[in-house]
Amino acid sequence: MTNTLYDALIAPHAENNAIFLTLDDGTDISYKSFVSRVAQIAHVLTDAGIKPGDRVVVQAPKLMDTIALYGACVQAGAVYLPLNTAYTQSELNYFIEDATPTLVVCDAINEAEITAICGGDTHVMTLSKDGNGSLTTRADAQNTGFPTVPRGPDDLAALLYTSGTTGRSKGAMLSHKNLLSNAKSLTDLWQITRDDRLIHALPIFHTHGLFVALNTSLLAGAQVRFMAAFDIDTVIDEIPSSTLLMGVPTFYTRLLGDARLNRELVKNMRLFVSGSAPLLAETHTEFEDRTGQRILERYGMTETNMITSNPYDGERLAGTVGYALPGTEVEITDNGKPVAPGEIGMIEVRGDNVFLGYRNMPEKTAEELRENGFFITGDLGVKSEDGRISIVGRQKDLIISGGYNIYPKEIEDVINDIEGVLESAVFGVAHPDFGESVMAAVVLEDPKLCAEAIATSVEPKLARFKHPRRYIITDVLPRNTMGKVQKNVLREMYSAIGSG
């Protein structure tokens, strides 16, 4: 019996003594010991009664055991559901209610809160920043061999929530095939091998840090310098002994802001990859001038994994996201009909990388995933004669701040619920570090309400990175003749004052 992802990513390393992870304290974790740890945690899962297809919610720090827990879910046939560690209790409430997990793994500091949300039906185990917790204690006592649960290509491997334009997060259901096909395409295209050493400074609760970075490393047997978070000094220190960096544009603007970045520093680096947000052409050019290396920009989504990439060998063009990945079709359409090269349209994508649908949301799934298999991304693009894609805008109302996606509707709903608020519009303005940052224009019903009071009400409801950095109290929101709020006008009006 086979297990699509486990057999490809983890099983081959059972006797591999090479280093998989190097942690911040200098500890090396071999591939072989990682495989054993995965098995130990898989035992913990089945001992807790987890069955194939059950969801395991994970809001845990970035640790070796957190990745082993991902591997264990794959091996035990469970569905891995990672959550941003910044999410508040009220955000967690929704995810837990929607996903109905059998187990939630969290930092011990959140255990009481999460146990209260779960009620009695769900197991709660802990995994804290120091690496201790009830999950690890249980795992330590387990056998290092585990009978892998069979799972096929179309079985669910992960459920990743992505905020929506309607304000409600949608659980994107990703199959073993979705994840493996993408990992294979990227590993081939970017020529990742066991000789590589990846600087891993991304969070592991999103596609970029979890699947793009770790699935490709596992597939290739590469070494990973596993950092708890992005820290400029650590990254600079590790560059000379590494070959690969995957990051969001903020990583690159921060590197450019550091005088130590030069040709000599990066001479052993083979590839710098950027994604999750638009990389400014000037960042691309400045990086090449300083280092002699051209950043490779790629484009993806939670629902589709990676869609396009600039070539490894060949022209990496600033301001473009490259060609459709092998096995992935990309069309630029007008209402589903392909438009001519050079014309702007909706980016649609089809392939083994495209998810199965949104959990519990058949109508949303039908709206965004066509019967012919094409997924409507909400991004606007153009395709050149030779198939190179450039993203020129977004039809969806979305702010990308430091690589995190923030949907204005979700924030507007929270602000509009505050007593004394008539209406609000949340929009993004340019930010030198994060690319974009969040601002809110608010029309009051109660003139006594002030920006500080609104901020205080928003605070416990939304993760910190979603908080508007500035509130503008205004008499009226600019609207077009259809009555739609003109966010471009707000952006123009308030860009100059900045978001603070």
Ligand code: MCA
């Ligand atoms: C942190 N803060 C932020 C952000 N990050 N605010 C807005 N946007 C952000 N991205 C706030 C914190 O709440 C805190 O606020 C203050 O900044 C400092 O927090 P700290 O954690 O120290 O920040 P940092 O270390 O400077 O983090 C910036 C970062 C990080 C390294 C750019 O945000 C990051 O790792 N981003 C990557 C996100 C990512 O992986 N995206 C991929 C999504 P205060 O001080 O006020 O309390 S996957 C995806 O998009 C698709 C599929 C794709 O194509 O990849």
Ligand code: AMP
């Ligand atoms: P997520 O909701 O985290 O899945 O983010 C997906 C969105 O991030 C895409 O729909 C794009 O709008 C954006 N994105 C990802 N990569 C890029 C890129 N290289 N350039 C511009 N936007 C990007």
